[in-house]
Amino acid sequence: MEQNVCKTVFESLEQKIRAVFSTPFILRCVAGNNLLVYSDIFLNPQIKKMLANEDIITTAKIFLDNDLNLSKASKKWFLHRNTMIYRINKIKQTTGLDIRKFEDAVLFANMLELAKNF
Secondary structure (H helix, E strand, O other), X not given: OHHHHHHOOOOOHHHHHHHHOOHHHHHHHHHOOOOHHHHHHXXXXXXXXHHHXXXXXXXXXXXXXXXXXXXXXXXXXXXXXXXXXXXXXXXHHHHOOOOOOHHHHHHHHHHHHHHOOO
């Protein structure tokens, strides 16, 4: 399956992100020592810019650490709720992942972990 996905031409960056950041796919790539499939995603200028933005990444991590609860996360970080929503929407605009949804939050968390290798 990994090889088929690697050769698949995706219609959008969002489709590719959804495919390659799924936990089973990551485990196959790591086991096969094949992380090259991620390079074109992490080299994408929009993704690089988003990952370099500490405010957006910190906001996402705090949101994820607080069980996807906007109110809880904004209170813990002393950040206005609308600012959190704005930053979360920037992630959605860039990646197509709405981290307010559990499945997308898992994909984004996987993406952040793999980004450390690039």
